[in-house]
Amino acid sequence: MRPIQLLAIAAALLSTVPAVEAQDTRVVLEARAGFAVPTGEWNEEDILDNGFGFGGSVKGMVTSAVGVYVGWETYTYRIERADLGDVKANATDAGFRAGVALHVPIPRYPALTPYVEAGGIYNRVFIGASNPVASLEIESDASLGFEAGIGVSVALSPYVSLMPSLRYRQHKADFEGFPELEAIIGRDPTVSYIVYGVGLSFRP
Numbered sequence: 001m002r003p004i005q006l007l008a009i010a011a012a013l014l015s016t017v018p019a020v021e022a023q024d025t026r027v028v029l030e031a032r033a034g035f036a037v038p039t040g041e042w043n044e045e046d047i048l049d050n051g052f053g054f055g056g057s058v059k060g061m062v063t064s065a066v067g068v069y070v071g072w073e074t075y076t077y078r079i080e081r082a083d084l085g086d087v088k089a090n091a092t093d094a095g096f097r098a099g100v101a102l103h104v105p106i107p108r109y110p111a112l113t114p115y116v117e118a119g120g121i122y123n124r125v126f127i128g129a130s131n132p133v134a135s136l137e138i139e140s141d142a143s144l145g146f147e148a149g150i151g152v153s154v155a156l157s158p159y160v161s162l163m164p165s166l167r168y169r170q171h172k173a174d175f176e177g178f179p180e181l182e183a184i185i186g187r188d189p190t191v192s193y194i195v196y197g198v199g200l201s202f203r204p
Contacts, residue, residue, distance in 0.1 A: 027204060028059040028067065030163070034197025036075040036093075041189040048091060051077035051193070059101065059201075069119070070098040075193065079127075087131045093173075093191055095123030097147060113153040117167075121145045125173040125191060138175065145171020145191075153201065163199040168192070 036051040057071025074094035099119015106112050124142040129135065149167030156162055170192040 026061045028061065029202045029204065030057045030059060030069075030071070030199050031202075032056070032073070032163070032165075032197050032199035034165075034195045036077070036193045036195045038077060038193045040192045042191045042193060044189075047079055048077040049080055051075045051091075051093075053195070055097075057097065065103045065105070067101045067103065068099070069101060069117070070096070072096050075195070079129075087129050089127070089129040092126040092128070093123055093169075093193070094126070095121055095142065097121045099147070103153070111155040113155075113161075114150070115153060116148075116150050118148040119146070121147050121169060121171055123171050123173075123191070125175075140173040140175050143172045143174065145169065149195070159203045161201045163201055165195075165197045165199065167195045167197065169195065 031054075033054040034052070036053055038048045038051065042048070053073060053075030055071055055073025057069045059067045059069040061067045072095070074092060076090055076092040079089035079091055097119060099117055101115055101117040103113050103115045106114070122142055122144055125140040127138040129137075147167055147169040149165050151163055151165030151167075154162040154164075170190060173189055173191045175189075
């Protein structure tokens with residue numbers, strides 16, 4: 001499945017959002033940033049520092065509790081190896097995301113709305129390295145994966161909410177054709193990490 005197909009599916013889901021009156025806003029814009037902690041095969045040799053990333057998404061509310069989203073995110077990690085010398089290296093995981101979010105209002109605390117979300121991701125990994133005289137970037141094939149998370153929406157105003165969250169993301173990264181890299185992280189390692197994030201949502 002190519003990115004355009006993933007986006008087409010998300011667009012089809014968004015098209016199911018019913019038409020509503022202007023005062024009942026059904027489209028939510030989200031901007032996020034967070035720290036990413038690599039796990040499993042992705043950091044089996046303990047060479048990746050914790051990463052940092054950001055992204056954005058558009059969510060269409062099918063009902064007051066259920067929304068579908070599509071967006072893009074990127075997370076970058078510094079690579080630490082004793083044999084790198086003066087070479088600076090990093091790994092970036094980036095790509096598209098689409099899925100479903102379920103919001104669970106708390107009647108006694110209307111400003112707080114816990115939520116869970118789950119969906120698919122279509123990501124690729126970029127490995128970059130540079131020294132004072134040269135630079136190199138290696139790119140994996142893109143692959144499908146999944147993400148799941150929990151969070152809470154804290155209303156700051158009728159139009160803006162703060163959204164702390166915790167998510168897990170996973171996909172494969174195929175580095176076929178780069179034997180030196182395969183020797184370090186394998187040919188197609190499972191890229192996985194936990195994101196401790198915070199975001200802002202805007203209701204236009």
